[in-house]
Amino acid sequence: MRIGELARRSGVSERSLRYYEAQGLLRAERTPGGQREFGEWAVDRVIRVQALYAAGLNSRKIAQLLPCLRDTDGSPSEIATAQLVDELTAERDRIDRMIGDLFRSREVLDEVISTARDNLDGLAR
Template sequence: MLRIGDIANQAGVSTRSLRYYEEKGLLASERSSTGQRTYSESAVERVQLIQQFFTAGLPSRTILQLLPCVESGLATDEVFEVLEAERDRITAAMADLSAARDALDRMIDIARHPTPEHCPALREPGYAHAQAG
């Protein structure tokens, strides 16, 4: 059995992450007679797998759905539907971020090259006199 610090070091995560995984039902521990968390040797590999799922953008509730299939080695049609839905969600988020970036690029361009059309201050009569002088 390994202690929480051992798992954290071997898996490259924080002990806080391990507690979070337990809270979400992704990881199980036992308690020693002194109340310390202990884990099986296989917990390191499980934590690394959980990290891969998080890196792929999956939320903990989806990971919880997928772990039994990983453990059994059997993927169902439902698992593929969940994964494809997550991919679609990420693709939509990427499109939204791309649109936000494009809008920000337009704002940066306007700020660098202001015109009366975009900048009310440039429409003021005093502005033309200030530039002329």
């Protein structure tokens, strides 16, 4: 598929897809005319890359771990190093801390909303 179709199917801009390719996160074949051609595997790859970015990983870290993921791009699977596993575990722990912080923030916000509602109810009487 061409880059425009990959962008449409993955919900990611063509510009981002070009960036992913430049960072080694995505690989395209080239037609004789120089146009990018992607296999069906690319849709899942792009969605995974987006999820990893959303988790706070940078492109260097994503490039390190992509070969460990199971997708169907035809690239050889690499065995993760102990260092990579440690780094990814630290990233997961960071995300867990962020989730905890978000829950606490939501609890505070819920408390403020409840107090504000009570105050509004008191004014309406």
